[in-house]
Amino acid sequence: xxxxxxxxxxxxxxxxxxxxxxxxxxxxxxxxxxxxxxxxxxxxxxxxxxxxxxxxxxxxxxxxxxxxxxxxxxxxxxxxxxxxxxxxxxxxxxxxxxxxxxxxxxxxxxxxxxxxxxxx
Numbered sequence: 001x002x003x004x005x006x007x008x009x010x011x012x013x014x015x016x017x018x019x020x021x022x023x024x025x026x027x028x029x030x031x032x033x034x035x036x037x038x039x040x041x042x043x044x045x046x047x048x049x050x051x052x053x054x055x056x057x058x059x060x061x062x063x064x065x066x067x068x069x070x071x072x073x074x075x076x077x078x079x080x081x082x083x084x085x086x087x088x089x090x091x092x093x094x095x096x097x098x099x100x101x102x103x104x105x106x107x108x109x110x111x112x113x114x115x116x117x118x119x120x
Contacts, residue, residue, distance in 0.1 A: 009076055015051035015087055024051070024089045031113050035098035036071075036106040037091040040114045050075045050088040057094040067092045074103035081108050083115035 015021050028041035043049060052071040054064045071090045075082075077100075082088070090107065092098065098106070 009050075009072060012047060013049055013079065015049045015089070020049075020087065021051050021089065024087050028087070028089070029114065031110045032093070033106050033110060035093055035096050035102050036110065037093060038107065038110040039089040039091070040111070041087045043085050043087045046085045048079050048082055048084055048086060048088070050079075050090060053089055053091045055091075055094065058092065070098070070100055070103055074100055074107050078104050078108050082111045086111070086114065 015024070024039050024041040028039040030037060030039045032038065050072075052068045054067050054071075056064070058064050058067055071092060075088070075090065088107075088111065090103075092103075
């Protein structure tokens with residue numbers, strides 16, 4: 001019996017360095033809808049990486065951590081549908097408690113906008 005399959009985000013799929021996240025915030029493009037703001041910047045490595053930013057306006061730590069988990073799971077489930085070669089920072093919009101399905105739909109839709117812009 002082998003090791004169980006892990007369905008987690010690997011180290012190469014996470015934006016963790018302060019410089020990388022800062023680059024997305026300062027030089028990245030943004031799009032938003034009712035439940036999510038998405039910041040996108042070209043990734044020189046060509047992969048798909050992500051980070052989540054949840055402000056204190058969302059409420060106490062329990063609420064913010066739940067939102068972060070939902071955003072990471074939405075990214076994990078939809079990463080194969082996102083345009084390659086970009087770093088993504090997901091920022092849930094305050095005042096909403098989106099479901100996992102809503103976050104997935106928003107992420108794919110907003111990321112798709114950048115893919116069509118790049119082709120033009």
